[in-house]
Amino acid sequence: MRPVLLSIDVGTHSLRSAFVSLEGHILAYDEEPLLIWKTASTMEFCSDNIWEALVTSVNRLTAEHPLNQEDIKGVGIDTTYSLVLLDEQMLPVHLPGSHRANTFGWMDSRASQQAAIIASEYPGLFAHAGSRISAKSNSSKLLWLFQSAPETWQAATCILDLYDYVTWKLTGCVTRTPTSTSHIFTRDAAAKLNIDIEERFNGESLEIGAAVGGGLCKSAADQLNLKPGTPVATGIIDAYGGTLATILADNHQKSQQPLDCITRRVSFIGGTSSNYVTFSKDTLTCNGADGPYPSVLEGYSLIYARQTAAGAFIDHIITSHPAYSSIYDIAVSLGIGVHEYLNQILYELAGNNRSEYAEDVSKLTAHLHMLPYFDSPEVDQPQRGMITGLSLDKSHQSLAVLYLASIQALALDARYQLEKLKKSGYDFELLIPTGGLAKNQLLLTEHINILNMPAAISEERESMLLSGAITGSVAAGIYSSIEDAMRAMSRYHDRIEPNQQLFDFYETKYDTFMKMQKCQQSWE
Known part of the structure; x- marks a missing residue:
């Protein structure tokens, strides 16, 4: 097999691993189910189970599609927006009432009271990370943990975003990126909320796509049957990664689209939840949207309109x-x-x-x-x-x-939601769909017709798995930047226009x- 990248996608119900070519083609992939505990207001995972699923999936992938260890040039990870609790020995700290779960799932909304407190008593406290405060935000969950479960809080001396947890398991290095909770829950916010949290956010700050430490550590390499030292990229949130994997797509190899075309597009990441993501050169806020955040593409910020249940x-x-x-x-x-x-x-x-x-x-x-x-x-x-x-x-x-x-x-x-973004100054004319829901032709057609917006259909059906390949390729030095990797790997093969008879x-x-x-x- 020719040189490949290993992409890891940690979803809500399953973990997927894939071999991706340097040109952005999914050559093979595997899927392993995850344990999940969910009620009307809670969603919990077990970080050990996630790691075990990763090991199982990668080993099965390599067994069914054998290749030389040297052929894997880099590893990239995207995960859901979830939060892992660990103690000073980096062992799981279980959530209250659980004997296995130590990870707040992205859809967990038990912190509704804390979100309301932040919104009413500390308006604008997290404005740099979005104009809305949600019960599902990690900031609200941390305040809930601090106020409602003091014993668990005391035990949880290390708090990691799920993608930072996975890179730690792969490399032995604790890292944080600009999108990690540690950068959003600032020292100023912690002081105002009277939470002593800074020591729980230790770790090296690196950019998205940066190489972590010395690459794959020996213990992880032994479990995965991969080569120690294989470059591993910092992780990324799945919706962000899926956007990078599609938003710059062109219908020609080696796209020459100007970068500012991303300000005229909106990415539709459809899954258990859905996100509509768009970019701007200006820092434009929108009530009810999440953002704007500085993006990995210099000079551009991005904003999310979310559907937490899609x-x-x-x-x-x-x-x-x-x-x-x-x-x-x-x-x-x-x-x-x-x-x-x-x-x-x-x-x-x-x-x-x-x-x-x-x-x-x-x-x-x-x-x-x-x-x-x-x-x-x-x-x-x-x-x-x-x-x-x-x-x-x-x-x-x-x-x-x-x-x-x-x-x-x-x-x-x-x-x-998109009309609210337009009123705030955003402008888009092309829908770029990806994710599991976007594979449903009926659902996609209804979106195109209702939004009255054409859609560019990705050449790679499993385009979400391009996310890890893009970051992994940059960490391995195959491409010099995220933008270069996006241009090399992201293409679309068809464009569907809305049915005007339904207008x-x-x-x-x-x-x-x-x-x-x-x-x-x-x-x-």
């Missing part, structure tokens, strides 16, 4: 319907996923074949409307989930139409969406 919201709609069990059994018997089977039902209802998608599919929800805020409400967004147009129908068809309405609700919310339908649909929001706000 795939999770769709799955909730599907699994809570009386027809779900039957739908699931049929999908399994056909060897396809539940979403794919529901798509087939919708095409049949509209009288279309899969290859002949038309506006009749979208209009199946003319009577059915949703607000997708089924997740716990934020300080600055108190809305709850809402559905209007329900009936007593329990058929497979009724579930399929509800599923379609949930897809449309996410796209309508995306339009709402009036979705203008009415969006008007209904906004009226539902205002109606619910009036009840508050």
Whole structure:
């Protein structure tokens, strides 16, 4: 096998490892499930389980696709926005009430009271890291831990972002990057909140894509059956990494697009949660968005519009319907996923074949409307989930139409959030989709039509796995900068235009969406 990069992607439900060519092609990948403990307000992981999954996945990958150790030129990591608690021996410190979990998951919202306190009593305290404060932010979680679990707080002498934890396990070096919680939870913020936290944030500060220490340490190399000293890059948040892997894509090899094209694009990272990420040369704030943050691309800042429950919201709609069990059994018997089977039902209802998608599919929800805020409400967004147009129908068809309405609700919310960004000075004209949800052709088509924005479809279907390859290539010295690596590895092969025949339908649909929001706000 020719020279490759090893990319590690730690998601919500699974960890993936992949061999990626220096040109950005996924040559092989493997997936290993992760343990997760979740309630309505908590999400917890076990860092030991994540490391064990990484070892298992990489070993299986190398066993099934053997190559010389020297062929792996660098390692890169992206993970979810999660927070690991360790003691002074760097052993797990379990979260209250758990015997295994020591990691706050990104969707954990138990710190809602702390987020409200920060928002009301310390407005602007974390303004440099975003105009909103969320119960899911690591800053809120740390205040919750300090106030609600003092014994756990005292024991947790080292607190690491998950991607910094993985690089520590690989290299033996504790590092932090500009996006790490240690740089967001500043000394000034800690003093105002009366939290003694600085000693818990020890570690060397490095840029994204920098080489960590002496590379892969011997103990990790032995477990992974890889070469000691293999360059390892600093980690990155998955949404950020997925954006870098796609936002500069061109439809030609060795893109010559000017860098400022990223200010006219928006990255759609679709998964259990979704993020819409765009860039600006100016530091433009937007109420309800997360950012702006300085980016790894010099002279540009980036901002996130988030949907903390996207795939999770769709799955909730599907699994809570009386027809779900039957739908699931049929999908399994056909060897396809539940979403794919529901798509087939919708095409049949509209009288279309899969290859002949038309506006009749979208209009199946003319009577059915949703607000997708089924997740716990934020300080600055108190809305709850809402559905209007329900009936007593329990058929497979009724579930399929509800599923379609949930897809449309996410796209309508995306339009709402992106319009707020435009009012704040951001400007974009091309959608760049990636992530698991973006593989659903129906969902992607609805987004394109509802946003009335064309989309560039990545050449590499598993483009999220390019994230680690980009950072790993820079750490290994293959490319001199993140920008150079992005240009070399990121391409798109197709461009899909919105269906203008649906414009009036979705203008009415969006008007209904906004009226539902205002109606619910009036009840508050």
